[in-house]
Amino acid sequence: MISIRNLYKSFGNHRVLEDISLDIEKGETTVVIGQSGVGKSVLIKHIMGLLKPDRGAIFVDGDDITKYDNKQMKEYLQRFGILFQNAALFDSMSVGENVGFPLREHTNLSDKEIRARVAEKLQVVGLAGIEDMLPSELSGGMRKRVGLARAIALDPEIMIFDEPTTGLDPVMSDAIDNLVIETQERLNLTNVVISHDIAGTFKIAHKVAMLYDCRLIEVGTPEEFRNSPNPVVQQFLARKAEGPIKI
Amino acid sequence: MALEFKNIAIGFLDGLGRFLIRFFEETGRLINLFITTMRLMVKPPFRLNLLSKQMEFVGVQSTFIVALTGTFTGMVFALQSSYAFKLLNAEGMIAPAVGLSLTRELAPVLTGLMVTGRVGSAMAAELGTMRVTEQIDALFAMAIDPIKYLVVPRVIAGIIMVPLLTILFNFVGNVGSYIVGVGILGLNSERYINDIVYMVDLPDLYHGVIKAGFFGLLITLIGCSRGFYSAGGAEGVGRAATQAVVIASVLILVSDYFLTSVLVRIGFD
Amino acid sequence: MEEKILSTEAKVGLFVVVISGILFWMTFKLGGCLGVGAPRGYPVKVALETAQGLNLETPVYIAGIQIGKVNDIALEEGKARVILKIFTEYQLEEDVEASIRTMGFLGAKYINIKPGTPGAPVIEPGGEIVRVKIPPDVEELIDELGEVVQDIREVSRSLRAVIGGEEGEASLREIIDNIREASVSLKYDFPVIAGNIRRVSEDLEDLISENREGLRESLEQFQMAAADLQESLDNIASITRKINEGEGSLGKLVNEDETVEKLNETIEGVNEILAVSRRLRAFIDYRGEYLIEDNDLKSHFSLRLQPGADKYYQIGIVDDPQGVTEVTDVYTRDDGETQYTHTEVTERKLKFSLEMAKRFYDLTLRGGIIESTGGVGMDYSLLGDRIIVSFEAFDFGKETNPNLQARLSLEPFRHLYLVGGANDFIDSEIEPRYFFGGGIKFEDRDLKALFGTAGTAASVGGQ
Numbered sequence: 001m002i003s004i005r006n007l008y009k010s011f012g013n014h015r016v017l018e019d020i021s022l023d024i025e026k027g028e029t030t031v032v033i034g035q036s037g038v039g040k041s042v043l044i045k046h047i048m049g050l051l052k053p054d055r056g057a058i059f060v061d062g063d064d065i066t067k068y069d070n071k072q073m074k075e076y077l078q079r080f081g082i083l084f085q086n087a088a089l090f091d092s093m094s095v096g097e098n099v100g101f102p103l104r105e106h107t108n109l110s111d112k113e114i115r116a117r118v119a120e121k122l123q124v125v126g127l128a129g130i131e132d133m134l135p136s137e138l139s140g141g142m143r144k145r146v147g148l149a150r151a152i153a154l155d156p157e158i159m160i161f162d163e164p165t166t167g168l169d170p171v172m173s174d175a176i177d178n179l180v181i182e183t184q185e186r187l188n189l190t191n192v193v194i195s196h197d198i199a200g201t202f203k204i205a206h207k208v209a210m211l212y213d214c215r216l217i218e219v220g221t222p223e224e225f226r227n228s229p230n231p232v233v234q235q236f237l238a239r240k241a242e243g244p245i246k247i
Numbered sequence: 248m249a250l251e252f253k254n255i256a257i258g259f260l261d262g263l264g265r266f267l268i269r270f271f272e273e274t275g276r277l278i279n280l281f282i283t284t285m286r287l288m289v290k291p292p293f294r295l296n297l298l299s300k301q302m303e304f305v306g307v308q309s310t311f312i313v314a315l316t317g318t319f320t321g322m323v324f325a326l327q328s329s330y331a332f333k334l335l336n337a338e339g340m341i342a343p344a345v346g347l348s349l350t351r352e353l354a355p356v357l358t359g360l361m362v363t364g365r366v367g368s369a370m371a372a373e374l375g376t377m378r379v380t381e382q383i384d385a386l387f388a389m390a391i392d393p394i395k396y397l398v399v400p401r402v403i404a405g406i407i408m409v410p411l412l413t414i415l416f417n418f419v420g421n422v423g424s425y426i427v428g429v430g431i432l433g434l435n436s437e438r439y440i441n442d443i444v445y446m447v448d449l450p451d452l453y454h455g456v457i458k459a460g461f462f463g464l465l466i467t468l469i470g471c472s473r474g475f476y477s478a479g480g481a482e483g484v485g486r487a488a489t490q491a492v493v494i495a496s497v498l499i500l501v502s503d504y505f506l507t508s509v510l511v512r513i514g515f516d
Numbered sequence: 517m518e519e520k521i522l523s524t525e526a527k528v529g530l531f532v533v534v535i536s537g538i539l540f541w542m543t544f545k546l547g548g549c550l551g552v553g554a555p556r557g558y559p560v561k562v563a564l565e566t567a568q569g570l571n572l573e574t575p576v577y578i579a580g581i582q583i584g585k586v587n588d589i590a591l592e593e594g595k596a597r598v599i600l601k602i603f604t605e606y607q608l609e610e611d612v613e614a615s616i617r618t619m620g621f622l623g624a625k626y627i628n629i630k631p632g633t634p635g636a637p638v639i640e641p642g643g644e645i646v647r648v649k650i651p652p653d654v655e656e657l658i659d660e661l662g663e664v665v666q667d668i669r670e671v672s673r674s675l676r677a678v679i680g681g682e683e684g685e686a687s688l689r690e691i692i693d694n695i696r697e698a699s700v701s702l703k704y705d706f707p708v709i710a711g712n713i714r715r716v717s718e719d720l721e722d723l724i725s726e727n728r729e730g731l732r733e734s735l736e737q738f739q740m741a742a743a744d745l746q747e748s749l750d751n752i753a754s755i756t757r758k759i760n761e762g763e764g765s766l767g768k769l770v771n772e773d774e775t776v777e778k779l780n781e782t783i784e785g786v787n788e789i790l791a792v793s794r795r796l797r798a799f800i801d802y803r804g805e806y807l808i809e810d811n812d813l814k815s816h817f818s819l820r821l822q823p824g825a826d827k828y829y830q831i832g833i834v835d836d837p838q839g840v841t842e843v844t845d846v847y848t849r850d851d852g853e854t855q856y857t858h859t860e861v862t863e864r865k866l867k868f869s870l871e872m873a874k875r876f877y878d879l880t881l882r883g884g885i886i887e888s889t890g891g892v893g894m895d896y897s898l899l900g901d902r903i904i905v906s907f908e909a910f911d912f913g914k915e916t917n918p919n920l921q922a923r924l925s926l927e928p929f930r931h932l933y934l935v936g937g938a939n940d941f942i943d944s945e946i947e948p949r950y951f952f953g954g955g956i957k958f959e960d961r962d963l964k965a966l967f968g969t970a971g972t973a974a975s976v977g978g979q
Contacts, residue, residue: 050387077390088385091376102389302528310531411535418538445573449546 001026001190002047002158007056009042016042018214020056024207029184029191031201033236034211035245040194043211044160047192048080049073078106081156081189085163087147089135095122096131099150106154121149124186125179141172145179152183159183161193165200177203198237202226210236212245273472280394280472281464284402287395297400305366305401305467306408310415312361317416320353321345321423329432338432342439343446345424350451354416355409356503359462362409363495367470370401371491374474375484383475398471402464409463410456417455450514458506462499469495557584557601558641562614562627564648567596569625570616576600576627586627600627600645608645609636615649714889797822803935803955812837814951818869825875832869834887886910891918902927906937931957 002024009017016039024030024047032040045051046058049065057064065076089098099118103109109117115131122128125145135143144164151159164180165173177200184191184204195201201208202222209219210233218225218233225233235243324345332340374397377383386393421443428434470491477487522530564570567589576584584602591597602608609632617628629645639645799820804813818832871893873882880895891910897903904925912918923937936952 048388050384074390077388080388082385082388084381084385086380088381090382090385091380092373105389105391296525299525299528302531303524307527307531407532411532411539414535414539414542418542444545445575447546448573449543452542452546 001061002192003059004043004047005057005059007043007046007058008054009039009046009051010054015214017046017053020211020216022209022216022219024190024192026190027184027188028206029180029193029204030207030209031193031195031205032209032211033195033198033201035236036196038211039214040211041162044162044192044194048082048160049076078154079157080160081151081154081158082160083144083147083151083162083164085166087135087143089138089143089146089150091135093135094131095127095133095135095138095146098135098146099131099153102150102154117153118149121153122146124152124183125149141168141175144168144176148179148183152187152189155187157190159189159191161191161195163194163196165195165197173197173200174203180204198239276476277468277472280398280475281468283394284398284468287392287399288403290395294396294400297396298403301400301404302408304369305362305404305463306411309362309365309408309412312365313358313412313416314419316357316361317354317419318423318426320357320416321349321420321425322427324348324353324420325424325427326431329428338434339438339442341428341432341434342424342442345428346421346443346447347451349417349420349424350447350455351507352455352503354413354420355455355459355462356499358409358413358416358459359466359499360496362405362412362463363466363492363499366405367466367491367495368488370467370470371474371477372484372488374398374471375477375487376474378475378477379480379484393475398468398475401471402467405463405467406460407463409466410459413456413459414452417452454507454510457510458503461502461506465498465502466495469498557587557603559587560584560600560602560608560639561642561644562598562600562648563592563644564596564598564614564616566616567598569618570596570598570627574626576602576629578606578629578631583629598627607638609633609638610643611636611647612639612645613647613649614645718888798960799828799957800960801955801957803933803953805935805951805953807837807949807951809947809949810837813953814838816955827872827874830869830871830873830882832871834867834869836867836887837864925955927957933957 002022004020004022004024007017007020009015020043022030032043034040042051046053049068053066057066059065060076065073068076089095090101093101096115096118099121100114103114103117107114118131119128122130125148127142127145127149130138130142130146135146138146161180164176168176180191180193181204183189191204193201193204202225205222207219208222208225209216210225211217212232218228218230220228226237228234231244235245325341328341328344329338332338332344374383377397383393383397386396425436425439428439429436473487473491473494474484477483479486570586570589572586572589574586575582576586582603583606584600586598587601588599589596590599608629611632613630613632615628615630616625618625630649799822801816801818801820803816805816806813814837815835816832817834818830820828820830822828867888869884869886869888871882871884871886873880875881878897880897881892882894883892885891886893886908887910889911891908891912893906893908893910896905898905904923904927906921906923906925908921908923909918910921919939920941921937921939922941923935925933925935927933932954933956934952934954936950938948938950941948
């Protein structure tokens with residue numbers, strides 16, 4: 001569904017992405033792993049069209065989105081849902097307003113229809129009836145789930161998860177992972193997940209890609225990944241400080 | 248020794264160069280934001296609910312503090328000038344002196360400074376928080392222009408509400424001066440009002456109000472800019488709030504001089 | 517969430533409405549330009565030397581009550597033309613007086629109208645206030661005060677320089693002593709000096725009265741000589757004209773360069789001579805003064821020879837009904853006692869004057885013999901000598917103060933003038949004696965033009 005071809009990106013003299021090529025299949029969950037600050041977010045922003053590559057192309061259903069103008073980009077963006085690391089709920093809005101926000105902005109639904117849709121999405125993430133709470137009153141896991149509810153409010157085709165389990169306890173992490181799988185299956189989403197949670201990655205991924213030193217050094221199924229001969233991959237999977245990865 | 252000096256010199260030049268680059272960067276960013284804001288201001292959709300929210304925040308919620316400072320400014324100014332004018336037997340000049348100073352200078356500048364303290368810092372902090380918690384990115388991702396959504400209503404609210412607050416300041420300031428002049432100094436009530444009306448002309452009032460509009464733009468634009476482009480987590484947000492107040496206050500006082508000379512030249516004298 | 521009494525929109529709306537109300541009220545109050553509530557009025561013009569401190573809306577008061585305001589200010593023929601808007605219910609008489617006044621010491625300016633005569637015709641809309649009074653304003657007063665202070669400072673500074681310190685005091689005392697000494701000696705010496713002058717003048721007078729006929733003859737001769745000179749000049753003119761036209765052998769000579777040069781030199785010489793005689797101007801003057809106290813006429817006849825614009829000599833003959841007072845003091849020694857007799861004999865006698873004068877711009881100082889005694893005088897000319905103010909002091913030998921005469925002469929027509937004045941005008945013991953009269957004054961060439969012959973002038977002088 002999304003084909004990244006020979007993508008290069010640098011900020012000033014600082015190279016971030018070099019010759020990245022990746023196919024993201026429709027209805028699958030693709031997890032990009034790698035160290036913090038290695039450029040995973042930059043890659044995601046390219047997929048979302050928020051950044052333009054220096055070189056290379058990104059084809060979505062055959063269209064090169066790097067050539068899109070503002071209007072096309074706006075339409076394209078509406079096919080996405082994104083769950084930010086800290087959920088990025090609007091503090092000034094209640095939970096209901098947060099979830100209903102994309103609906104109010106991009107649809108002509110009445111208030112009543114929006115309220116119904118918000119209730120339905122909160123039901124999906126398992127938080128029915130908290131519409132009137134404020135984000136500041138929620139726990140980290142609840143915020144993530146509200147964020148997910150907001151992300152899927154417009155029924156996107158593609159969901160992007162930016163480190164969905166960071167900062168959560170293991171139980172809550174597993175719950176979120178389950179939620180990711182569940183929504184993916186229920187809504188037939190194409191998921192792109194950024195993560196460095198090894199356990200979660202292998203649980204949710206159909207395909208894993210590892211970003212190291214500006215390049216994708218390994219792409220494959222979780223099974224192929226486990227058996228990778230690449231020492232960098234092995235060090236990462238084993239959670240070891242010693243190895244070829246320079247800290 | 249010589250080497251040490253050389254290092255100090257290089258360090259100084261390096262620091263100066265960085266400062267200048269940062270200064271130009273900030274200036275350019277501010278101008279860029281201003282142009283973008285102006286462009287987006289006239290483009291639909293007009294988010295009136297956001298605008299009225301900001302107008303409430305900037306204007307309505309500043310009413311009390313502006314009324315309070317205005318009243319006491321007028322009162323103390325009347326009292327102070329009375330000492331000077333009494334020496335010249337010119338008590339009749341107290342009312343016009345206070346009235347003119349208020350309409351032309353004190354009302355716009357003091358209102359601007361009060362609003363800076365209340366609103367400029369709050370805007371920088373709010374937008375800064377939205378930046379570090381990725382709320383601004385979220386807006387972007389939801390195909391909503393964050394400048395249009397966040398900056399434009401704030402700037403419009405500033406441009407509208409600061410002049411209105413200035414008019415309020417004028418009014419309560421003159422009421423304050425009346426209280427002191429008539430109530431305490433025992434000047435003739437009718438005469439007091441007539442003196443103000445006679446010496447203060449409409450161009451004086453507009454002079455102040457136009458300046459206030461500019462200050463409103465300045466305060467909100469700087470507050471938004473500091474917040475919108477803030478970085479460095481919670482600490483960065485705090486810094487953005489402080490900087491917004493400092494920069495806006497200084498720019499109000501400096502631009503006041505140039506605005507005055509321009510306004511006088513084009514006839515608002 | 518707390519219960520909201522007012523929605524955000526309602527709060528903002530209320531705020532904006534209230535503040536707009538204040539703005540509207542202030543606009544209305546300050547501008548009065550909405551036309552609502554502004555009193556109606558009619559325009560009245562007034563021309564002022566300065567509109568300084570006035571602006572539009574400056575009030576116009578009568579007796580402290582505002583009856584109008586300034587509506588327009590424009591420059592017209594170097595004056596400020598101010599249009600007042602007088603409220604309809606007030607009327608201004610034509611003889612009202614407008615002035616700019618200041619409220620308090622530093623206050624704003626306003627226009628004050630002094631009411632006119634009740635019942636006088638009123639100024640119509642568009643009319644003008646003619647009478648304007650300009651009281652000195654604070655700035656001018658301060659300026660003048662500054663000048664005065666400056667003057668005082670300078671005077672005091674120079675005074676201090678003179679009398680400051682012991683040295684100055686000493687020299688001051690010395691000066692005073694000298695003056696005292698001088699005045700003492702003058703007291704004794706002056707009669708002697710005066711007597712000498714008188715004697716000289718008497719001698720001169722005798723000379724003149726003896727030679728009166730001779731004097732007349734010389735005058736006639738002078739006139740005849742002038743006539744001869746004129747004739748010779750005419751001849752020269754006719755000769756040169758003939759030469760120019762090339763008549764005779766001379767005319768032919770002129771065409772040769774050498775001759776021309778020589779001739780030029782000669783003509784230059786002649787020109788110089790002519791220039792001198794042309795520069796010397798002669799004026800003949802007669803004036804009669806009617807002495808009110810004496811009920812008699814005093815006649816002056818004078819001839820003024822003026823070699824240059826800045827000086828002249830004047831010879832005059834005066835017929836004074838008061839005549840000359842002869843004073844004789846006799847000391848006789850008789851029986852060891854000194855007797856002193858004082859006799860004054862006054863007889864009508866012709867007096868004469870002989871003065872030299874030097875002119876500095878409009879001021880002429882003259883001195884010499886005035887009316888047969890020593891004297892000095894000064895004339896101050898105004899309007900190109902049409903008005904002359906004169907002061908003369910003479911007859912210092914008198915028992916009382918010398919005669920001080922003030923005279924004013926007006927020349928309304930060329931050659932004819934009127935005089936008036938007073939003798940002894942500063943003497944506290946004697947009443948001033950006033951006189952008035954008229955005179956006739958000619959330059960010799962005017963005379964020629966009038967009478968055709970030069971000799972007639974002498975007959976005028978004979979009176």
